[in-house]
Amino acid sequence: MRLAILGAGAVGTSVAELAGEYGHTVTGLADSSSAVVDPDGIDVGAALDAKRSEGVVGSAAPEDVLDGEYDVLVEATPTTLGDAQPGFGHLRTALERDRHVVLANKGPVAERYGEVRDLERESEGQVKFEATVGGAIPVLSTVEDFGPDRITAVRGVLNGTANFILSRMAAEGLDYEHVLAEAQDLGVAEADPTFDVDGTDAALKFVILANVLRGNGREYALADADVAGIEDIPGSALELATEDGRTIRLIGEVTADGEVRVGPRLVPEHGTLAVTGTNNIVQFETEHAGRLNLSGRGAGGPETATAVLSDVGRLPER
């Protein structure tokens, strides 16, 4: 397939680097201010070298990629809230041209799910978004496999930064501010970690899961989620929990009655939900098959790129 990639952050560049190994051709790559386009396939290495040395991937404009030749638009620009722009507009343009869209950007399916599905219905293109939930973990393909109607509830840890901070606070007896600074030094937390520590990022992922699980009946957006973060958890709370054989994790859930909630919860210290470091876990309750747990790396460029490329592999040839 010919891939056009919007966004040249960790995920977009990893998709560009791995696409050839998966048998695909990259015909366009754009960052926020520049682009490179070639219907026969761009030179990915040269584009990424140019970005490192000159700050631009090429001499074209980002909108040239959207209007160029491709079978699949990979939307990997930063997630935005509310109207989910410009990601939503990119998706609309590609679907109106009967192209497939694979999202790494959570915005369109978290904030405007109904509209995304409406546009998809009118298009010959399809929309896939495995990469928006749990990085390399095959969360949405498992839902599709089981059938959304046969999954009664889901819970888990879907933000690695918050999980790293809570794991370190518990293991080392350090307080929140100290561990956050350490996480920023290690590159585990961003300079502005707000959405990771206030629960927004995890909430967007559980909203997407709610849309997929209950999509026929009700549409969810971030405003429908009940969200609390980890910023105000004192080190002493983790100490108390440990004395009781428990620990604290930022747990999200879609309940059996369709509520979406994210917040710090006490969980058994050695239990399945208490993944360590930046790992993620998703726990499905199923109708006929009990509880199913999936855990692994929930973020990272190559990890998330494998989810994007698995989605591309599931799309029909145009």
Added chain:
Amino acid sequence: MRLAILGAGAVGTSVAELAGEYGHTVTGLADSSSAVVDPDGIDVGAALDAKRSEGVVGSAAPEDVLDGEYDVLVEATPTTLGDAQPGFGHLRTALERDRHVVLANKGPVAERYGEVRDLERESEGQVKFEATVGGAIPVLSTVEDFGPDRITAVRGVLNGTANFILSRMAAEGLDYEHVLAEAQDLGVAEADPTFDVDGTDAALKFVILANVLRGNGREYALADADVAGIEDIPGSALELATEDGRTIRLIGEVTADGEVRVGPRLVPEHGTLAVTGTNNIVQFETEHAGRLNLSGRGAGGPETATAVLSDVGRLPER
């Protein structure tokens, strides 16, 4: 789809009971000595009642099911070693009639994988076998999703009976014979538990994984696996392990250099591989996405039936 089901044990009867919910019609059901066939759909409840009260599912012969009307043959007769008969013959007959085959029986893909793939290539039908590895856990579909070439190794616990016995021995300080008797009382172990406790059952599943992961280069059968069981583990070994923060599990693996091994191994007591009770876990090492863990119920009628019915859902309409 129209399903013909061979085998009326826990898995076969659960497939028959759940098929309607998944939108399928059961046109035949056979146990080892009797059958019921109706191209318009059998009365599943009546057949299972007849089996309970009279010991037969109907007045037809088992071979009538194989020769009847169906799109998918569900092969759920007991696993046999060596020539994998009669399961292999059932698969051959269905493929020669250009029907799809979904296996719950491990024999054909563990012992005669190359022949199965050869027969599939000459047929319009396809062969699926998610149910043969890890019950309800989507093990093989995850391999397909990632691409077998991008999974470098796999290890895990794929026999719930052995895992139950080792978990109980460690938790209660009891010896093997005592816990085995308890497991038999609970129905967790069969009257003849040989293949569960000597490692054969787990080895068959890792052989199937090896065939899927390395199928293009080399064919595996049970004889290629290096297998040890849990029958000779003294309670004292588990006590010593616990003192050291570890425990013993029956771990199978397909190594990066293509070896298949099953045997008791020391693992961290609270680590990911130390699942409890009859649970199973599979741990994939991937090329670009780190380690991925899948755990859940690895056996049971309805659990395994969901894997069969997920396979049916992936097959093209005939």
